[in-house]
Amino acid sequence: MEDMSKIIVFKLKEQEYGLSISDILSIERVMQITQIPQVPHFVKGVVNLRGDIIPIIDLKERLSIGETTHTGDTRILIVEKNNAKMGLLVDSATDVMDLDSSIIEPGPDMINDVNDIYIKGVAKLDEKLILLLDIHNVLAEEEIHAVNAATV
Template sequence: MEEFLKVIVFQLKEQQYGVDIQHVRSIERLNEVTKVPGTSEFIKGVINLRGDITPIVDLKERLQIGSTSITGETRVLIVDVNNVQVGLIVDSATDVIDIDPNVIEDAPKIIGGVNEAFISGVAKLESKLLILLDFECILNLEELNEIQEVIEG
């Protein structure tokens, strides 16, 4: 029997994206974010999440596809990027699905304005295409160091 990939589906603009559930620690509502001066534009600040200082990144801004307007549907995906806990703001987190690895293809160079470096593949589902993001590549070493500095204060 073939192993299915369990994926969290989330929305950015009108496009649905997915990420391997193993990369996501939790999905939270967006609470008060404390701004940190002198950081990159896409780093919105930090939150106190169950005693951990967690940097918050606007995923749309990081992917250079706009910025997020906060609504009641807005969620924060708490992920582990190279052993650093980071919160990624998304428009909504809608589902958890199983994907057959046979329906996943390599990413084209640019899809929906998102650079291929951030994409691990594209799943051809019955009713839609689902862009699978690679959170390990979302932040480069310089940005991770900046986030680490934010955490350490």
């Protein structure tokens, strides 16, 4: 039997990325983001999501590939790491798909200016590549603590 995994596909600039569906709690439309002082530059602020205060991270800024401009397609991917919820701001969330592990290859050292520590692998689909993010490396432990301390 083939080893399949389900991912959420989203865009940053024109590149498609994927995160395991098990890493994502929900996908939300952009709402009012309240800025907070003294946080890393990629933390845009916080939102009140159904009674939870969630820090919002601009994933483009975190990966050093630009800054997200809010459009009607912009989404927030709600994830949890070390019992802390956070939102990842992305240009759009485009698809849910099943991936056969046989089409996933390890990523090279640098892909589209994104450091390889953030990339779990690359899925080759027909004429396009989907970069599979490692959510556990996107934020270092000390950054999570800094974000949580500033949002309490």
